[in-house]
Amino acid sequence: MLLHEPLIRLGVFLGVLLALLVLERVAPWRAGQRALGMRRWPGNLGLAVLGALLVRATVPAAAVGAALWAQARGIGLLPALGAPVWLAVPVSVLLLDLLIYWQHRVAHAVPLLWRLHRVHHADPELDATSGLRFHPLEILLSMGVKMAAVVALGAPAVAVLVFEVLLNATAMFNHAAIRLPVRLERWLRLVLVTPEMHRTHHSEVRAETDSCYGFCLPWWDHLFGSYRVAPAAGEGVVIGVAGWREPAQQRLDRLLLQPLHGRAL
Template identity: 40%
Template sequence: MKILFPKFDKIGMPLLGVAASVLFVLEAKRQLRRRTRPKTKRLIQNASVAVTALPALRLLLVPGMYAAARWANRHQFGLMPWLKLPTAVRYGLGFLLLDYGNYFWHMLMHRSGLLWRFHNVHHSDMDLDLSSAWRFHVGENFASVPYRGGVIALLGVPAPLVLFYEVIFEGCTAFHHSNLRLPYAVEKQLCKVMVTPRMHGIHHSIVRQETNSNYSVIFSWWDRLHQTLRLNVPQDEITIGVPAYRNPSEQKPAHLFRMPFEKPRAWVLPDGTVPEREERPSPTILLP
């Protein structure tokens, strides 16, 4: 299985590094939500989780997805070869369908008890910022290989597109996890097309119906299509995290690595109450 991708590593990864550096500075200057935990401690804890997840992403997930695309391309397998589309259309449609497939993967991680055990490590972060974009349990990256590779094979998308999409995917993931306060008027229009920090902040709420919304990764269209879009929650009313995991001492890396293998907790706060919010009208209109 091929693991070296010169353009991906020499162009794509440095571009992602620059984008992350810019977001890191901007989110410190234009903070969207007030922090609840010490920044440095969180950065160390999240980096400790990412130090295993990122190598799995680069050395297993990316090569696995590329291998699936190469196999499909060699055997003229999948939707794209069957449709016999012009090259430009094949790349454009393929990009959209890859993103659509990841919408369903994200939804599945919330609806499958087994997958949620691993995804919960990401959601149990009690603040949301750039570092949250890489706080994923290594087991989640392993689990995503057969799904994402299978979708790629069924679509039959060109192998180079897989690498290009992954760079955009990672960049957008960093962007919408950031704690960057964009001008409200700008973000209100931007979220009609793509996932933004305010939109994704709602997805990380401790209110269950808010967590189970806004599954899109790049384009917000998929949530609109499937009526899972929720934008009408003011940012200053959001509590980030998972209600049963509010103890800062459980944010230590050793516990985060063990979390998927422990008995799942009910969706309640430590005092036994269920976080709720009165439903507002117009869920597709972004509130500040």
């Protein structure tokens, strides 16, 4: 399984992305209100490709490699505690998701980090490709944090692979411009961050932007007081960041340089 990590991740990525893009046509959220639509895709997908290339060029083994390195040396909290694999895997996935929650909150609180993260929030519309729209430097920083946590925890490599696949898939899912049946959405958001929940986080209203930080599990927002049921404007919520809505600002070159411009917070 671990030998085929790149193929597994690529296969899940393409499968989930294509499925969500189809669903966005079958059950759209706010149909007819997508002014830019696919014209944003080259920038969003370009950032994803550059981020992946940057990680592979600087830390080729990435998080799974860090787990294998630590595992071979018996390093980490879980091995020190003698945790069996059946326990270490779910605990690792849970704690890594908690790490991403707090990393996300810090990115909203620290001006320099917000400049990088703002590239993600400056998408004037939401769809599955928005879940891939992160500045390459933010991707690299995030990978460094994850690798350090994986080694400190002694997370099994299979747990790291499962987490990485889940994180990528749920990021695309909760940014997707789909409308779930009301009852399904109400139950699903108890165990998973749904598109309806995450749209609050992409509101132009800063108090709403600074809420609902979860990517995969919604429990951390409830536990740490950052959960909001819905944006105050409801279906009329304005997505994005003021001052970053022009079509030209969605070009890949402009997205890469965006952290150098504008106010930090």
